[in-house]
Amino acid sequence: MNGPSTNRAAAYPTWLPMPACTVHAVAGPPGPHLRQFVQTHCRPGAAIIDLDEIIERLSQGRPGAWAAPALEERNRRLADLAKAPADEEVWLITLSPRQWQRDWWATHLNARVHLVDPGKPAAMAAAVAAGLNVRFVHSWYEDYADPDGWRIPPVRDTRERHLTGRAPGARPPASARGYGTNHGTMRTKLLARQPWCQRCEAEGRGRVPATDLNHIKPFRRPDGSFDGKLFGDPANHEALCKTCHNAHGARTDRDASPLGSGGDGRPLDPNHPWNRR
Numbered sequence: 001m002n003g004p005s006t007n008r009a010a011a012y013p014t015w016l017p018m019p020a021c022t023v024h025a026v027a028g029p030p031g032p033h034l035r036q037f038v039q040t041h042c043r044p045g046a047a048i049i050d051l052d053e054i055i056e057r058l059s060q061g062r063p064g065a066w067a068a069p070a071l072e073e074r075n076r077r078l079a080d081l082a083k084a085p086a087d088e089e090v091w092l093i094t095l096s097p098r099q100w101q102r103d104w105w106a107t108h109l110n111a112r113v114h115l116v117d118p119g120k121p122a123a124m125a126a127a128v129a130a131g132l133n134v135r136f137v138h139s140w141y142e143d144y145a146d147p148d149g150w151r152i153p154p155v156r157d158t159r160e161r162h163l164t165g166r167a168p169g170a171r172p173p174a175s176a177r178g179y180g181t182n183h184g185t186m187r188t189k190l191l192a193r194q195p196w197c198q199r200c201e202a203e204g205r206g207r208v209p210a211t212d213l214n215h216i217k218p219f220r221r222p223d224g225s226f227d228g229k230l231f232g233d234p235a236n237h238e239a240l241c242k243t244c245h246n247a248h249g250a251r252t253d254r255d256a257s258p259l260g261s262g263g264d265g266r267p268l269d270p271n272h273p274w275n276r277r
């Protein structure tokens, strides 16, 4: 019953209603730094939704298949956020190594996404110190290096959707608003019609193969929230090479964010170790 497809639908549920409160999603390799990041950035009284913590509480250390019931509880708590007071602040701890997974929380929960990546050597060392299996850290970095991987789209779990429904008056799902297109698909379409870096061409560097989709206007609003229209609008997409994308991405992130980092918590400097790929 809890086969991989069920777990996949539960891990990235499409049926969640839009939260009524502020949600932050913290993504990164497994380890104590995720919770530490939340504790240093959340305001007092903020709720933390952490799958590992739920598993620990449910299992009481007993071995077993705790992921499915824990995901169910996590999703129930995420669904309840549709009825939360608007001034509530909630932090979701998630691994989400792939870009599309981090975009998922931005699209489906209107979450501000923070990528907390201490770098592989530090994450490995922290895992060893915390008694975690370093295999999970290793595979996080493998997935991180392959942002569009795991291409089978998550399965819609109609059973859970039927049980939970949408809160009355909740916004329609992101997919119905036309914003559900994942980043990888948009990039593939763009690069098919625009295979050369548009900036290199415009600035006289000739034809350099484009590898990246750049959002011309940043899809992060100044307050860090997610603008789904700018994210999905092909007119706001530009094909760039890695070099131009890094230069442009840093600039627009800075314009969009009053903080010293981009909307996802990354430092703006493309040469910062967190930004190395």
Ligand SMILES: [Zn+2]
Pocket: 197, 198, 199, 200, 201, 208, 240, 241, 242, 243, 244, 245
């Ligand atoms: Zn270029």
